[in-house]
Amino acid sequence: MAYLLETSGLTKRFGGLTAVNKVNLSVEEAKISALIGPNGSGKTTLFNLLMGVYPPNEGKILFRNQNLTGLIPSQISRRGISRTFQNIMLFQRLSVLENVMVARDQHCRSTLFGVLLGTPAMAREDEETRQRAKALLEFVGLTGMEDQEARNLPYGAQRLLEVARALATEPQLVLLDEPAAGMNTSETHELMQLIVKIRDMGRTIFLVEHDMRVVMGISEHVIVLNYGQKIAEGTPSEIQGNPEVIQAYLGRGKKRA
């Protein structure tokens, strides 16, 4: 079994609170893995650690057998990890197309002098960036909205734009932080198909999600966090029957007097 991402003993403390506590997990290549857990169990903190938003207090992150610990987000992005945000973080006053084009910066080679002189190589690269961005917008189903400002998009479309932008960096691992949050049933259904399509392109998906239809419907491996610790992992059906998981979500049954 090939693991794309592995963490060992990953720990993050905020003051007295241990948000992520000695987590060992591995994400298999070209599969859809899910991270679930009650509110405040440390899922987003874990994603922030993987993306390098802040460094861990202890532990290691290995990606394709390279140590990522201590790198900043732009470096991690260039090593092949990309993410979306739970609370949407688009470039609000840029157009939809520009939002995606920005994310291709790491694949652009033109220099400032090339830009000022308007060299053919620069023009070609810019056109290629534009075409690839357009293709990604088509892929997520946002064709025709290229020129709108991102902030004017409807909510569901903003989530899709985040996905398109995340794909534009050409990542091997895509972290999706609650991609279905706030979506209605049909939007959620389309999103699930989209995620499967991204997996079928050979990209690995690791998602945080509260919507159990999404988690149980498409993920191949599920990891459960509670109070910053990993309490279970396995296939969706294994997780559904796990008493510890049920207890974490619903609490311990109390006998009434």
Next chain:
Amino acid sequence: MKKAINFVILLLVFSLPLWLPHYPLHLACMVGIFVILSVSLNILVGFAGQISLGHAAFFAVGAYTSTLLAVKFGIPFWLGIFAAGFVSLAFGILLGVPTLRVRDIYLSVVTICFGLIVQLALVNLESITGGARGIYGIPRPSILGFSFSTPQSYYYLILLFALFSIFSSLRILRSRYGRAFLSIRENELAAETVGIRTTYYKILAFAISSFYAGLAGSLYAHYITYINPDAFTFGTSIDVLVMIVIGGLGNTWGAVIGAIVISLLPEYLRFMQQYYRAVFGIGLIFMMVFMRTGIISTLEKIPWARSSATRMGS
């Protein structure tokens, strides 16, 4: 219609020296210098979102660099102005690096301090800068025996550099560099996450911005032929910031219009004598209240004034 108006404006800009009297033409030259300053500050503040209240420092570094090269070493203007640009650029990087750790209001305080330090250095390094008395007798540039000694000819020199800075700014905005700058302005964490090296791009924004300010400084020094620290005060930095805000932050043509309005308005208010500064201030407040996104976005509501160049970056 739009084409016709652009043509008229262009004709006007190029023909000014042919029919403007001496003093208004001098004002036009000063406007041109401030256009370069505001367009360059707009790259840093309007595009990259890094607030700077110390732009006059780079203007000063450029002016003193090319002045000293010309007066003490007899270096021709054509070399001096680019030396001014690059020395100023070096100072921009010098300021850019420590400011990476601060943002917003804290960044503006650091840039104010930087401006004050440069100002103090100019006053106190008397043996080099001439102190508060400044430096006299800066030569007007000449090329192949032709001297830019008249305001008419110097106007075209300034126009050349002003057009160069406007053109550069427009080109940069539409490139990967402009997109990276704007993404940092819009959301720094998201920019980092998609692989934008925000550290590099922020320093680059400081570098580009200070390079053009250095050119403006050199043009100013060789035009007035006399410089002293009074031309490069905190007030000058504020003026340039007001230009880009009034014009429309993040918009190159907005920066141009802002520079024209803010440079000329006090001149046309002079008939009010001692009250003109107060009227000017009140005027600015009204502009900010009724055109909060700047003159340019108000103009854009008029169909013929809308152009593709003014679209990006609101």
